Amino acid sequence: MYNIAVIGGGCMGLASALEIQKLLKNNVQVTIFAEKFTPDTTSDIAAGLWEPYLLGETEPENLIRWGKGTYDYLTQLWQEENGGKTVQRRIEHFNELSNYDVIVNCTGLASRDLLNDLDVTPIRGQIRRVKAPWQYSSFLIDHKNEGSCYIIANTHSVVLGGTKQKSFDTTLSDADSDRFLNHLNRFIPSLKDAEVVKNVVGLRPYRSKVRLEEEFLKTPDGKTLKVVHNYGHGGSGLSLSVGCGQHAAELVVKMLRVDKNKL
DSSP: OEEEEEEOOSHHHHHHHHHHHHHHGGGEEEEEEESOOTTSSHHHHOOOOOOOOSOTTOOHHHHHHHHHHHHHHHTTOOOOOOOOEEEEOOOOOGGGGTTSSEEEEOOGGGHHHHSOOTTOEEEEEEEEEEEOTTOOOOEEEEETTTEEEEEEEOSSOEEEEOOOEEOOOOSOOHHHHHHHHHHHHTTOGGGTTOEEEEEEEEEEEEOSSOEEEEEEEEOTTSOEEEEEEEEOOTTOHHHHHHHHHHHHHHHHHHHHTSOGGGO
16 A cells, blocks of 8 residues: 655645545545645636646647646536545645655645745735626636736636735735726626625746656765646646646656665
8 A cells, every 4th residue: 555645735736636536446545644735725816718828938838738637527527536645734744754755746836935936926815706697608808908818707706816926925916906897897897786705815836847747855864755846837727627636646656666675
């Protein structure tokens, strides 16, 4: 029985854990460690649009592979019981999980501190959710001078947004709200008086290139850790989550075949 630790409780961590279970079946115990779980993750703030976005120099062939894997899965969603464990705990160092066979790092923006990866940059996004059951269509509006905005119909609400600013600031901005609301109301004025469910700000984990690869790390006492990194997905966490989870699971299986004693 293999013991795998996944760090991160957002869509990337959950997808990776699920795909590891699918590949290794009854031969694995997966434990997800996260400081926060739903409904308090960055993934919960996502507008819900399937579109590769804010991904820097990530290779197009990888975007197609990861995006298609996610899209195919989302078109065939089903409920299934997979077992596994969740632990609400912030992981400060990989050394804390040295008793696991492989560690999968899906910490998003937190990889900036966990790995001192300063290429990971927060891209601030502010949205408003409203009740508008009459709104079935979604729109993306790209305005040269006023920036892009969107209207995305979800099951129980409609999302109005958004922003893309390099910032750690998670406070609500009236200026941002006024900008995209005024812009959107010109196109669909019926949303102007819709009941507000909530206003929220999230930080997208942007990186110049998605990091999805394996790495061997040494602990202070000389142990070798097998780590698979899966982070830096910008504004495409939901869009690429399952496809990247599938790729990460393949890397986990590859790492399990490596004899630590020969490293």
